[in-house]
Amino acid sequence: MLSKSQARAFFLGGTVIFSGVFIALTVDTVRQTDARTKSQNLTDAVKRGKLIWEKNNCMGCHTILGEGAYYAPELTKVFEKRGEAFIRTFIKDPQAMYPGERKMVKYNFSDAEITDVIAFLKWVGEIDTNGWPPKPDIVAPSAATQVNTPVATNTPETKAVPQPEKFAQLCIACHSLSGKGGVVGPQLDKVGAKYDATYFDKWLKDPQSVKPGTAMPKLPLSDAERADIVRYLAAQK
Numbered sequence: 137m138l139s140k141s142q143a144r145a146f147f148l149g150g151t152v153i154f155s156g157v158f159i160a161l162t163v164d165t166v167r168q169t170d171a172r173t174k175s176q177n178l179t180d181a182v183k184r185g186k187l188i189w190e191k192n193n194c195m196g197c198h199t200i201l202g203e204g205a206y207y208a209p210e211l212t213k214v215f216e217k218r219g220e221a222f223i224r225t226f227i228k229d230p231q232a233m234y235p236g237e238r239k240m241v242k243y244n245f246s247d248a249e250i251t252d253v254i255a256f257l258k259w260v261g262e263i264d265t266n267g268w269p270p271k272p273d274i275v276a277p278s279a280a281t282q283v284n285t286p287v288a289t290n291t292p293e294t295k296a297v298p299q300p301e302k303f304a305q306l307c308i309a310c311h312s313l314s315g316k317g318g319v320v321g322p323q324l325d326k327v328g329a330k331y332d333a334t335y336f337d338k339w340l341k342d343p344q345s346v347k348p349g350t351a352m353p354k355l356p357l358s359d360a361e362r363a364d365i366v367r368y369l370a371a372q373k
């Protein structure tokens with residue numbers, strides 16, 4: 137049993153020591169802020185992007201660094217996960233990307249505004265957050281477990297057709313190939329054995345006309361980009 141004066145000393149001592157620890161840790165954190173947020177990368181574009189982020193209340197649906205609302209995906213690492221081209225295409229017309237699903241607002245931002253938002257998201261993604269959130273999980277679980285399946289890129293025909301840049305930028309977010317990519321759409325290994333070039337061309341031009349109600353988006357591809365991707369898909373045998 138502590139006497140009254142011992143209890144008081146214990147209380148005061150504990151308060152002083154732990155207040156000291158708390159202040160020391162706070163000072164230490166504040167001293168690291170510049171380095172950990174890479175404040176030298178805070179360009180005007182990043183600042184404009186943050187203002188757009190705030191003005192449009194993106195946090196009313198999204199979280200960033202864990203702050204915000206839980207209706208829509210966490211965006212801290214979205215730049216690393218999706219890349220510039222995907223985010224730009226998505227923000228221009230969000231509903232086209234995920235047809236028939238819950239909706240993100242179409243903001244009608246100018247290209248310059250989208251560039252600023254992307255600069256902001258890129259900067260946020262580079263903040264040293266002690267590894268939070270965990271690495272983006274973009275490997276299809278089904279592909280990861282199928283270790284014995286021969287990988288499409290190893291066959292001579294598929295090597296002959298290099299992967300189009302747009303494919304890596306837009307398609308891999310939802311589809312996996314050779315075990316890498318997203319899980320929203322089906323794996324595209326060997327898809328060239330399933331369909332021919334005419335089908336791929338029609339499919340990419342307007343998925344809804346081939347399969348009404350499909351979740352595959354109609355993506356803004358130029359004729360040349362589409363032709364490259366069609367050739368590439370047809371070679372995945």
Ligand code: HEC
Pocket residue numbers: 188189192193194195196197198207208209211214218223226230231234237238239240241243253
């Ligand atoms: C009304 C809610 C809402 C608001 C406000 C909103 N979003 Fe979204 N956002 C969504 C939803 C829902 C998704 C998931 C995709 C879908 O289903 O359309 C999404 C997806 C995204 C993605 C793609 C994420 C990924 O992993 O592919 C980005 C980038 C994004 N939003 C940026 C923004 C920005 C920037 C703002 C503010 C200018 C904003 N969002 C405001 C609902 C919202």
Ligand code: HEC
Pocket residue numbers: 233234302303306307308309310311320321322323327330336339340347349350351352353355365369
């Ligand atoms: C936002 C997610 C998303 C993106 C981005 C996307 N797809 Fe898809 N894709 C899907 C979904 C979902 C399906 C399944 C559609 C269905 O069966 O109704 C699909 C189906 C397909 C199929 C048919 C596969 C099969 O085995 O039947 C092909 C081929 C395809 N996509 C190619 C592409 C290409 C090429 C791109 C890039 C230009 C792309 N996709 C971008 C979601 C996506």
